[in-house]
Amino acid sequence: MAEIIDGKAFAAQLRAHIGRRVARLVAEEGFTPGLAVVLVGDDPASQVYVRNKAAQTLEAGMISFEHRLPAHTAQPELLALVRRLNDDPAVDGILVQLPLPAQIDADVILNAIDPAKDVDGFHPLNAGLLATGNGFGLVPCTPLGALMLLRDRLGDLRGLNAVVVGRSNIVGKPMAQLLLREDCTVTVAHSRTRALPELCRSADILVAAVGRPGMIRGDWIKPGATVIDVGINRIGLPDGRARLTGDVDFAEAVTVAAHITPVPGGVGPMTIACLLHNTLTAACRRRGVELPD
């Protein structure tokens, strides 16, 4: 049986460490990092998620600015808000919750965010810095959190075969870049990939970021592999309630892998902890202060 990686506990420790460093900045440097989260529309899942982010931001001692706009908001209005947040010295980090309504082009909005405040790491400048390995960019939260779990469990990742299933700009591509930076041999798979089960079976590290519940089966996994399940899928139950499940068939995979992240309680909580980490990093860089230990 695999060891189950407790992302919830790891994230709680990371948030506590961030909280101690924020307290030092407040005491010694006289400023409090601020995170602005923008939510357009009233998608219930996004609302829960934005509420969790705000609560954890406050708990870490940072300031949370929440901006809720109606679903019919026009692109120029949202753009104007982003520009106000760019110019607001109290705001160190800006996150615009995705997906955005159909009348808004997400790329236009993401490209307008000041790269120094882009705590999601989605701006092309930050994506480029990650790809060129020049450092000092802000790294997307979900892949960063997944990498922290891998390094904690496996230590040195050098030479390991990593397969990333999914090639989105938010998860799959930055995950592949991070693993490459760790000297893994990285393959990125997607909906046109042939013989996906065989490919997955070659992976020492298998990252699933697809959005298809239970797609990765037990016999797709190399015995002893480490499996990172990024998928967050809401499944309706017969009693009308909903349950979260990943992209990996957990019951099967747990009998084959050596280490595996659960859903919930795996990568999800790490995403929010890394968002706070990026906000702390952005605040220190913007204000020319060294990041406390």
Ligand SMILES: NC(=O)C1=CN([C@@H]2O[C@H](COP(=O)(O)OP(=O)(O)OC[C@H]3O[C@@H](n4cnc5c(N)ncnc54)[C@H](OP(=O)(O)O)[C@@H]3O)[C@@H](O)[C@H]2O)C=CC1
């Ligand atoms: N834990 C967390 O904090 C987060 C979790 N998520 C979750 O991660 C999952 C992926 O998110 P995201 O990257 O945004 O999703 P996208 O829909 O943007 O990307 C999905 C990727 O999976 C690929 N894909 C789809 N079907 C198949 C298939 N049958 N076989 C192989 N590849 C396939 C797509 O290929 P193609 O490019 O060819 O279309 C695409 O590259 C979702 O469940 C999402 O909810 C997302 C963000 C954060």
Ligand SMILES: Nc1nc(=O)c2c([nH]1)NC[C@@H]1CN(c3ccc(C(=O)N[C@@H](CCC(=O)O)C(=O)O)cc3)C=[N+]21
């Ligand atoms: N600009 C932007 N940045 C994002 O990072 C972003 C986004 N938009 N849009 C939506 C996705 C999804 N995402 C999650 C983060 C945490 C959990 C999380 O905390 N999950 C908990 C459970 C939460 C629950 O019970 O609903 C867990 O897996 O244990 C889930 C999903 C970030 N995203």
Ligand SMILES: [Mg+2]
């Ligand atoms: Mg993210």
